[in-house]
Amino acid sequence: MLLKKRKRIEDRGWRIARRALAPSSILYLLSSLLLPPALAGCVPVGAVVNKFVGPPPVPAQYLPDKTKPMLVLVESFHNPDAGRLDAQRVTLYVTDELRQYHVAKVVSPEEAEALHLRADYRSMKIEQVGRAAGAGQVLYVNFRPVKVDNTVGGDMLKARAELRVRVVDVESGRTLWPHDEPEGQTVVAESPWVRTSPVGREGLPEPALRDQIARTAAHQIVKLFRKWSPDDEQQDLEESVK
Numbered sequence: 001m002l003l004k005k006r007k008r009i010e011d012r013g014w015r016i017a018r019r020a021l022a023p024s025s026i027l028y029l030l031s032s033l034l035l036p037p038a039l040a041g042c043v044p045v046g047a048v049v050n051k052f053v054g055p056p057p058v059p060a061q062y063l064p065d066k067t068k069p070m071l072v073l074v075e076s077f078h079n080p081d082a083g084r085l086d087a088q089r090v091t092l093y094v095t096d097e098l099r100q101y102h103v104a105k106v107v108s109p110e111e112a113e114a115l116h117l118r119a120d121y122r123s124m125k126i127e128q129v130g131r132a133a134g135a136g137q138v139l140y141v142n143f144r145p146v147k148v149d150n151t152v153g154g155d156m157l158k159a160r161a162e163l164r165v166r167v168v169d170v171e172s173g174r175t176l177w178p179h180d181e182p183e184g185q186t187v188v189a190e191s192p193w194v195r196t197s198p199v200g201r202e203g204l205p206e207p208a209l210r211d212q213i214a215r216t217a218a219h220q221i222v223k224l225f226r227k228w229s230p231d232d233e234q235q236d237l238e239e240s241v242k
Helices: 002-020 023-034 045-053 084-100 109-116 126-132 206-223 230-240
Strands: 070-075 137-143 147-150 156-169 175-177 185-190
Touching: 070 084, 070 109, 070 126, 084 109, 084 137, 084 206, 109 126, 126 137, 126 156, 137 206, 147 206, 156 206, 185 206
Parallel strands: 070 137
Antiparallel strands: 137 156, 147 156, 156 175, 156 185
8 A cells, every 4th residue: 555655756756857847947958968067057048049040030110001102202301412322222122122012112212302302392391201202101211421441542432321210190290109119229330440542452342331331321221110030130131241
């Protein structure tokens, strides 16, 4: 009788131990096997998870209304003439990525470009420009003209762009996002120092560098409105520098 009772206790203990072997326990055991003994006991389970499955996706900061057409309006508000070509580049790249990731239905960039030619454009409010283009919301990007620095010898260049991004409702004229920054969310795109040369020779001419900054800035902007994976970003970066 005593032996049977002892057997039941052992069986019960085994079942409890099996239930305790949760996923976190399994990960802990894996970390003990894969890491040096001196470190295994002090490594968080989250670090082990990231090692095997990578960092979690980053959620969108704001999800635009997919039922309302979106106008991408990019300009250097205080110096529109100086930044006109850079604004056109950013407009095209932002529009392309919004479509690629199905963020919103986007109004043709040609509509925005035609509105810039209107005599009364400078006096129009953002929502009025959006309404004239047939949009329900405006992705408004205000940026300082791209700054390009070079070395004393002029053989190295780097560029930097700083932009303010917000989404404006056409019907009410109010800013839908961000709520706590009236001028918009700040986005910065910056290049490393790169060797420059005249077109056709080895190196990167200034127009190509400006185009690269516009593409980078557009990518950073659209990431605000979609879920993205840090692993995918790293892979894209590695492929872009090959």
